[in-house]
Amino acid sequence: MMLSDVLFKIKKKDPTFSFRISCRQGVCGSDGMNINGRNGLACITSIKDLLKKCKKVVVKPLTGFLILKDLVVNMSDFFDRYKEIFPYIIENNENGCIKKRNHIQSISQRNKLNGLYGCILCACCSSSCPSVWWNTDKFIGPAGLLTSYRFLSDDRDHGKNFRLNHLQDSFKVFKCHNIMNCISSCPKNLNPNRAIRKIKIMLLKNMLNLT
Ligand code: SF4
Ligand code: SF4
Ligand code: FES
Known part of the structure; x- marks a missing residue:
């Protein structure tokens, strides 16, 4: 059981x-x-x-x-922060023209996404993260940043610079202080902290023009 x-048994007694x-x-x-x-x-x-x-x-x-x-919480902030990472492939739209074509990906490139796409947006990680509690309107949080790194790692995405520039402030990513609650609370055994650490390195390289 x-x-x-x-x-559900409780609900039967108290609708x-x-x-x-x-x-x-x-x-x-x-x-x-x-x-x-x-x-x-x-x-x-x-x-x-x-x-x-x-x-x-x-x-x-x-x-x-x-x-x-009762057990129903307001998820608006969680999904607002999630929207901020643009959770979709950004097309190459040079000259304002979006190319319509297949997004072909090699097996090795595809393998880079393993462990990055299984998030079910349950918010168990974000809810256990003290940095989210104190900066709910500014820190993207573990769920959003895991997915952000999923798109930053995808060779079909053309928005890398745009994504990094958008994340480049002291709150959206850098409010993660490696407390690691996000890892132990994820029911899908994902590792948002590892993704966040990789984004931090990308942001530092971006800032120093090392990319
Ligand atoms: S590692 Fe970062 S994102 Fe994860 S719980 Fe800690 S502060 Fe939050
Ligand atoms: S706990 Fe895991 S599955 Fe749930 S939102 Fe966070 S990363 Fe996604
Ligand atoms: S009811 Fe869908 S994850 Fe539990």
Whole structure:
């Protein structure tokens, strides 16, 4: 039995009890919450495993987000910061003309994206990051920066300089102080901190014109 099954049982008793859920298989990212002090997805968290470690299960909404009701939080800041990294391939639009063509990629170039594209936007990482709590309107946060690095690493993308110039300030990236909570809280075993460190190096090289 998963934690989400218990949440549904509670909802049966109290229909006003509110939480987000959709796929129930760890894919959509809608049921991120704090479970016994650690962020995770209710749909893939086994009650049996939780009870092995602790006699009771305490569930709270994601930390650092405005609570709308029960376990439902306001994700607006999270998605606003995500939009700031332009989460799509930027085309070569020299002369204002977007070339329509296939985006062919070699196997080795494709392999560079491994570990960078599996984010399901559950916000478990951002919610566990103190830098996000204090700079929610300025620091992009681990989820957005992981995806930013995914596009900076993609040889089909033509927006590298644009992306780096946009990230070049003291908040968007450099507010990451390597606290590493983002790694331990990611239910997809991704490593946002490694991506952030790579972006920092790119930004420093960009600043010193070493690219
Ligand atoms: S490593 Fe950076 S992004 Fe990750 S939790 Fe720490 S400060 Fe936040
Ligand atoms: S990096 Fe991991 S924890 Fe963060 S939003 Fe993506 S899937 Fe969730
Ligand atoms: S319900 Fe979709 S990830 Fe849990």
